[in-house]
Amino acid sequence: MSFDYTLLLPELILTAxxxxxxxxxxxxxxxxxxxxxxxxxxxxxxxxxxxWPATQTSASQTLSGMVSSDGxxxxxxVLFLTVAALITLASGPYLQQKRLPVGEFYIxxxxxxxxxxxxxxxxxxxxxxxxxxLASITSYILxxxxxxxxxSNEAAIKYFLNGAMASAVLLFGLSLVYGLTGETHLDIIGxxxxxxxxxxxxxxxxLVFLVxxxxxxxxxxxxxxxxxxxxxxxxxxxxxFFAVGPKAGAMAAVLRAFTIGFAASSGRWTELFAILAVxxxxxxxxxxxxxxxxxxxxxxSSIAHIGYLLxxxxxxxxxxxxxxxxxxxxxxxxxxxxxFAVILAVDAFGPGxxxxxxxxxxxxxxxxxxGLTLFFVSMIGIPPTGGFMGKFYLFSAAVQNGYVWLAVVxxxxxxxxxxxxxxxxxxxxxxxxxxxxSVKAPAGVTAVVAITMVVTLMLGLYASPFLNWAxxxxxxxxxx
Amino acid sequence: MTAAPIAAYILVSAVLxxxxxxxxxxxxxxxxxxxxxxxxxxxxxxxxxAFARQHGSLDGHIFAFLxxxxxxxxxxxxxxxxxxxxxxxxxxxVDDIRALRG
Numbered sequence: 001m002s003f004d005y006t007l008l009l010p011e012l013i014l015t016a017x018x019x020x021x022x023x024x025x026x027x028x029x030x031x032x033x034x035x036x037x038x039x040x041x042x043x044x045x046x047x048x049x050x051x052w053p054a055t056q057t058s059a060s061q062t063l064s065g066m067v068s069s070d071g072x073x074x075x076x077x078v079l080f081l082t083v084a085a086l087i088t089l090a091s092g093p094y095l096q097q098k099r100l101p102v103g104e105f106y107i108x109x110x111x112x113x114x115x116x117x118x119x120x121x122x123x124x125x126x127x128x129x130x131x132x133x134l135a136s137i138t139s140y141i142l143x144x145x146x147x148x149x150x151x152s153n154e155a156a157i158k159y160f161l162n163g164a165m166a167s168a169v170l171l172f173g174l175s176l177v178y179g180l181t182g183e184t185h186l187d188i189i190g191x192x193x194x195x196x197x198x199x200x201x202x203x204x205x206x207l208v209f210l211v212x213x214x215x216x217x218x219x220x221x222x223x224x225x226x227x228x229x230x231x232x233x234x235x236x237x238x239x240x241f242f243a244v245g246p247k248a249g250a251m252a253a254v255l256r257a258f259t260i261g262f263a264a265s266s267g268r269w270t271e272l273f274a275i276l277a278v279x280x281x282x283x284x285x286x287x288x289x290x291x292x293x294x295x296x297x298x299x300x301s302s303i304a305h306i307g308y309l310l311x312x313x314x315x316x317x318x319x320x321x322x323x324x325x326x327x328x329x330x331x332x333x334x335x336x337x338x339x340f341a342v343i344l345a346v347d348a349f350g351p352g353x354x355x356x357x358x359x360x361x362x363x364x365x366x367x368x369x370x371g372l373t374l375f376f377v378s379m380i381g382i383p384p385t386g387g388f389m390g391k392f393y394l395f396s397a398a399v400q401n402g403y404v405w406l407a408v409v410x411x412x413x414x415x416x417x418x419x420x421x422x423x424x425x426x427x428x429x430x431x432x433x434x435x436x437x438s439v440k441a442p443a444g445v446t447a448v449v450a451i452t453m454v455v456t457l458m459l460g461l462y463a464s465p466f467l468n469w470a471x472x473x474x475x476x477x478x479x480x
Numbered sequence: 481m482t483a484a485p486i487a488a489y490i491l492v493s494a495v496l497x498x499x500x501x502x503x504x505x506x507x508x509x510x511x512x513x514x515x516x517x518x519x520x521x522x523x524x525x526x527x528x529x530a531f532a533r534q535h536g537s538l539d540g541h542i543f544a545f546l547x548x549x550x551x552x553x554x555x556x557x558x559x560x561x562x563x564x565x566x567x568x569x570x571x572x573x574v575d576d577i578r579a580l581r582g
Contacts, residue, residue, distance in 0.1 A: 126543055133550045140557050150568060156561045161513055164554055165504050168520035171547060172497055175527035175540075179490070182535035184543065 007062040007069035009050035010077055011117055017043035018110040025103025033102040037092040037444075040106045044085045051077055065185065066124040071473035075326060076120035076252045079333060083244050084113045086337050086448050087237065093442035094237050094348050100145050108145075109241065112138040116249030123260070125174050125184040128253050132170070132217065135249055136163050139242065143234040155233025162216065162226035170213025176206035177261070186261040198264040207265065210257070211272045217250035220276045220306045221283040231299035236347045239295055240340030243302045244333045251309060251329060259316055266317045274314045274406060280307030281413040288420045294343055294353050297420055298336075301379065304417060305332055311410055312394045315401040322474035324393035327467050331378065331386030331459050338452030339375040341445050342368045350439035358424050360433025368439060369428045371449040376421040378456050381414045386459025393467065489530035496523035510562050514555065521551050 005012065021040060025033065051074055060070045087109060095102050115134030122128040140163060144156025178184055180202060181192040193203065216223040231239045258269055284304030291297035309328055315321035343353065345368055351357035362369040378387030391414065398407040441449075459466060496519055503516025525544045532540025 126539070126546060129543075130546060130550070133554070137550075137553055137557055140561070144561055144564065147564060150565075153561070153565045153568065157510060157565060160558050160561055161504070161510060161517070164514070164517045164558065165501075165520065167554070168497075168500065168517055168524065171521060171524040172527065174543075175493075175524045175531065178528060178540055178543065179531035179534070182531070182537055182539075184539045 004057070004062045006053045006057060007060070008067065009053055010047045010081070011114060013043070013047040013050045014110055014114050014117070017047065018107050018114070021103060021106050021110070025107075028103075034092060034096075036102050036106055037088060037095075040110070041085060041088045044081055044088060044110075048078065048081045048085070051081075061123065063127075065187075066127045067118065067121045068123050069121060071475075072256065073117075073121035073252075075470065075473040076248065077117050079248060079330060080113050080116045080120070080245065083241070083248075083333055083337065084109060086341075086451070087241050090240075090341055090344065090442075090445045090448045091237055092444055094235075094344060094445070097348055098146065098235060100235060105142070105145065108138045108142050112142070112241070112245060116245055116252075119249040120252035120256070122253065122256070123186045125177065125186070125189075125257075128257060129171070129174060132250070132253065133167065135246055136167065136217070139163075139246055142238045142241070143230050145238060146235050149233075151233040152235065153233075155230045158226050158233075159230040166213050166216030166223070169209055169216075173206050173209025173213055176202060176209065180206065186257060189261040190263050193262060194264040203262075203265055204268055207262065207269050207272065211269060211276070214250050214254050215276055218247045218254070218306050218309075219303055220310060221280040221303055224280070224283070224303050227303060228296050228299040231302075232293055232296045236295065236340065236344040236353070239298070240337055240344065243298065243336050243340060247302070247306060248329050248333060251313070251325065254313060255316055255322055255325065258313075259322065263317070270314050270317065273310050274403070277307050277310035277314060277406065278409055280304065280310060281409060282307075285413050285416040285420075288417070291420065292355050294355055294358070294424065295347075297355070297424075298339065298343065301417070301420070302336070304413060305336075305379070307413070308391065308394060308410055311398050311403070311406050314403060314406060315397050318397070318401060319471060319475050320393070320397045320400065323467065323471040324390070324397040326470040326474060327393055327463075328390035330466060330470070331390040331456070334452050334455045334459065335375045335378040335385070335387055338449055338456065339372060339379070341448040341452065342372040342375070345439055345441035345445050345449075349441055349445075351434070355424055355427060356431075358427045359431030361428040361439070364433055364436065365439045365441065367446065368441060368449065371453050372428065373425050374453055374456060376425060378460070380418055380421055384457065384460040386456045386463070389460055389463040389467075486530055486534045490527060493523045493527040493530065496520075496526065510558075510565075514558050514562075518551065518555070521547060 021036060025036060054069045061068045095105055112135045115131045118127055118131030122131055140156055140160040143159045144152050146152035181189045183189050212223060219227040262269055280303050284300045284307060288297050288300035291300060309325055312321055312325035346357060347353040378385035381388045381391040395407045395410060500516045500519030500523060504513050507513050507516060525547050528540040528544045
């Protein structure tokens with residue numbers, strides 16, 4: 001029994017921050033809430049500094065072993081807090097322009113981040129479920145934050161109904177696991193299931209439920225139906241968060257739950273994830289080719305990227321497999337946030353969110369145009385970018401473990417994805433602009449574009465420190 | 481009085497889950513869909529409590545309590561969203577909510 005609260009310091013700081021924002025929001029007059037942006041931003045940086053004490057102690061589990069703060073969860077905490085910080089940095093003028101409730105936005109963003117941090121640190125089914133629900137319920141509200149916009153309402157109701165059903169499916173799977181093992185702690189579940197019991201058909205049924213439940217949360221095809229609508233209807237800033245945060249959270253929970261709890265049945269769930277990977281890659285990339293709305297196109301593109309990540313999950317029984325997923329998540333988070341910062345600038349402070357609105361962006365706002373080009377190059381997987389290194393590690397992890405065909409499917413899909421990314425790049429550099437004035441992107445959005453450009457290139461050119469970090473972190477959570 | 485075997489509880493739970501699942505797929509009113517999802521959650525709850533009794537451990541009971549709490553929060557959000565939509569269009573049939581397609 002240990003209740004070492006220094007290990008939970010980032011979570012505690014984030015909770016306190018959300019409450020502080022709530023109180024300050026009430027005391028500020030409407031229209032005078034710009035200071036909240038900087039309070040939130042500073043608070044997130046403090047929470048990130050709060051990770052430091054946890055790295056200094058030898059203890060790694062707290063709350064009676066339900067939550068662990070090992071290298072794996074620290075990697076993801078850094079990732080989630082960085083995502084939250086970048087979203088906050090880009091948020092101020094956008095919230096004002098769209099007349100979104102400022103305080104509510106930050107509280108929901110912080111709560112969702114908190115939920116995701118618990119998902120990555122949990123060693124117990126109960127805390128995984130609670131973290132997932134905290135992240136999901138706040139996401140439903142975030143999707144519907146544009147109250148006057150029927151599209152935003154529709155995004156919220158669709159996300160909510162699909163999400164609630166997926167939670168029920170996941171919960172039923174969890175109850176079967178509990179019934180089989182009599183335990184909710186992943187380590188003990190792993191020990192109990194390690195034997196003849198792992199061949200029982202009911203274990204397969206439970207795994208199907210769990211894979212479907214988590215597959216929904218990370219928007220893998222065929223559980224993706226809510227994704228395009230939620231992405232298109234939600235405010236662009238929220239879409240940027242959806243594209244990265246909840247997906248990474250679900251991925252972290254999947255990596256830990258399946259490699260520890262179901263290590264003995266790995267033959268079954270790797271097959272399931274391989275199927276999801278292939279379906280997601282082909283469906284995402286082929287459907288993205290027909291899209292005229294950029295946010296919708298990015299939704300399908302994100303489904304395809306989840307497909308690439310699931311290739312890594314398929315070989316997550318090995319350390320390089322887990323490490324390649326973590327590295328790709330890092331690269332994916334950076335390039336996706338960068339791309340969405342540009343999309344947000346063109347949508348809210350420029351012509352709109354259709355592909356045609358990007359015509360001549362290269363002459364109007366060169367930084368945004370070149371930034372978006374770099375992010376798309378990274379998403380396709382062309383060197384010298386983080387996306388290339390990420391795909392390379394996923395590729396080699398798959399090949400090393402005998403999944404050559406999966407690696408080939410991934411390469412084919414990278415080629416297909418050139419089609420829709422190129423459409424926008426062509427529009428930006430060749431298309432005739434309707435206006436000649438530059439897109440007035442706020443300083444915060446421009447800063448996010450610049451930061452993510454630098455990091456995307458850094459992940460491509462100096463990948464080894466990041467990969468070593470991911471590998472060291474990936475080696476920690478397993479016990480087999 | 482003899483207790484029913486564990487299999488009976490799990491059978492009821494599975495049937496409830498299936499009824500809820502079919503309800504979500506067949507019904508077109510978000511309210512009815514929400515109720516169907518509730519049935520699915522409670523199917524899982526029934527399984528948790530039955531298994532907890534079987535294993536003689538408290539974890540399942542705790543899990544069921546937490547699920548009830550989370551479900552209350554989730555319903556509050558869901559009803560709020562449905563009210564928001566109803567105020568605008570005076571209909572809550574999901575087939576009419578289709579501004580987003582493709």
